[in-house]
Amino acid sequence: xxxxxxxxxxxxxxxxxxxxxxxxxxxxxxxxxxxxxxxxxxxxxxxxxxxxxxxxxxxxxxxxxxxxxxxxxxxxxxxxxxxxxxxxxxxxxxxxxxxxxxxxxxxxxxx
Numbered sequence: 001x002x003x004x005x006x007x008x009x010x011x012x013x014x015x016x017x018x019x020x021x022x023x024x025x026x027x028x029x030x031x032x033x034x035x036x037x038x039x040x041x042x043x044x045x046x047x048x049x050x051x052x053x054x055x056x057x058x059x060x061x062x063x064x065x066x067x068x069x070x071x072x073x074x075x076x077x078x079x080x081x082x083x084x085x086x087x088x089x090x091x092x093x094x095x096x097x098x099x100x101x102x103x104x105x106x107x108x109x110x111x
Contacts, residue, residue, distance in 0.1 A: 011077075012036035019077050038078075039095075041088055057085060
């Protein structure tokens, strides 16, 4: 895009990216149903003590709030956000249901 060979038409995020401020979101471009947020989560084995889970959550949250981390993620087109453990569970449940429907409708099979 920087050398003019490609032109971004839209970003599939809920808000514009600071790395691409002139590129509209898919909603702004007239496609409100198209959104492709990407998230990253840490998972631990079932039965991990809650104090360990809380410690990991707290420390990862601190790291995500560091200015240099925010700048790096922003430059890569990420919108960093740390959620509560409950919110993370709800997101996982929602996205699993959403993508299960897509996979089944498309007839995608593991190989």
